[in-house]
Structure formats: C-alpha cells, structure tokens
Amino acid sequence: MPRSRKDRILPVAPVDRLIRSAGAGRVSDKGAERLAQILEEVGEYLAKRAYELTTHADRKTITDKDIELAYKQWSKSL
Amino acid sequence: MPRSRKDRILPVAPVDRLIRSAGAGRVSDKGAERLAQILEEVGEYLAKRAYELTTHADRKTITDKDIELAYKQWSKSL
Numbered sequence: 009m010p011r012s013r014k015d016r017i018l019p020v021a022p023v024d025r026l027i028r029s030a031g032a033g034r035v036s037d038k039g040a041e042r043l044a045q046i047l048e049e050v051g052e053y054l055a056k057r058a059y060e061l062t063t064h065a066d067r068k069t070i071t072d073k074d075i076e077l078a079y080k081q082w083s084k085s086l
Numbered sequence: 087m088p089r090s091r092k093d094r095i096l097p098v099a100p101v102d103r104l105i106r107s108a109g110a111g112r113v114s115d116k117g118a119e120r121l122a123q124i125l126e127e128v129g130e131y132l133a134k135r136a137y138e139l140t141t142h143a144d145r146k147t148i149t150d151k152d153i154e155l156a157y158k159q160w161s162k163s164l
Contacts, residue, residue: 017100017103017104017107018096018100018101018104018125019097019100022095022096022097023096023129025095026095026096026126026129026130026133027129027133027136027137027148029095029130030129030130030133030134030137031133031134031137032133032136032137032140032148033146033147034146034147034148035147035148035149036147036148036149036150038149038150039136039147039148039149039150039152039153041150042150042153042154043129043132043133043136043153046132046153046157047096047125047128047129048104050125050128051101051104051105051108051121051125052104052107052108054121054124055104055105055108055109055110055121056108056109058105058110058117058121059105059108059109059110062110068111068112069111069112069113069114069117070105070110070112070113070114070117071113071114071116071117072114072116072117072119072120074117075117075120075121075124076120079124
C-alpha cells in the first residue's frame with residue numbers, strides 16, 4: 009500500500025536532485041516521489057537486516073560494518 | 087571511492103530516522119552515513135535505468151511508470 013506524504017521519512021527534493029544528477033533533464037513529481045518511496049523501502053529493509061547482524065554480534069548500536077554486510081548479503085541474495 | 091560529505095545528495099538525518107523507525111534503537115554516525123551513501127548509489131542506478139526507459143518511449147520526462155519498471159526489472163535482474 010502506498011504511503012501518504014505524511015508517512016514519508018526521506019524528503020523528495022534531494023531525490024529529485026539525485027535523478028537530475030544521474031543525467032535526466034526532467035522528472036515528474038510522481039516520478040521523484042516514487043523513487044523516494046522505493047529508496048525508503050530499500051533503506052528500511054537493509055536497516056532491519058543490519059540490526060539482525062548487530063544483535064547477532066551482541067551489540068546494540070548499528071555500525072557501518074553492519075550496514076555494509078547487510079548490503080553485501082542482500083545484493084547477493086536477490 | 088567513498089564520496090565526501092560535500093558530494094552527498096541525500097541528507098543523513100532522515101536516513102538516521104529511517105534506521106530508528108526500522109526498529110533499531112541506536113545507530114552510529116558512520117552507520118547512517120553508509121546507508122545514505124548506499125541509498126544514493128541505488129537511487130542513481132535506478133534513475134539511469136528509468137531514463138533509458140523514458141528515452142526508449144520517446145519521452146523526455148521521467149515518470150513514476152519509468153521508475154516503477156526500472157525497479158521491477160532491477161529487482162529481478164540482481
């Protein structure tokens with residue numbers, strides 16, 4: 009179910025700039041919103057996997073190493 | 087090569103909130119920065135794929151449909 013704007017955590021404006029910096033001249037509002045939504049889903053998913061690695065290592069604070077391993081394992085599992 | 091903070095397009099603060107909302111209590115600064123960097127890479131990659139779909143359809147403006155198809159094709163190709 010698509011989230012409403014209120015629920016969104018990632019702001020759309022930087023995602024809009026990200027798309028333009030990738031070489032595209034123009035992007036519709038809905039296009040930028042959809043990408044922000046996707047990145048938020050990917051981010052939440054990676055954060056959950058990273059936190060599993062954190063607790064697995066008997067720690068409480070997620071570090072860049074946890075994020076890194078979660079990303080590596082995820083990109084191989086898809 | 088890791089980007090410097092200056093080059094970053096996605097702000098770290100909302101990514102930090104995203105990680106906390108995923109159930110993790112604490113996250114290191116580097117952890118949040120690394121996830122912001124990853125999401126930016128994923129976002130740029132998806133934007134490039136989406137723009138190829140845009141030009142393929144003889145359009146100039148990236149829409150949510152282009153983003154959607156790029157995401158669908160990417161998640162199947164990985």
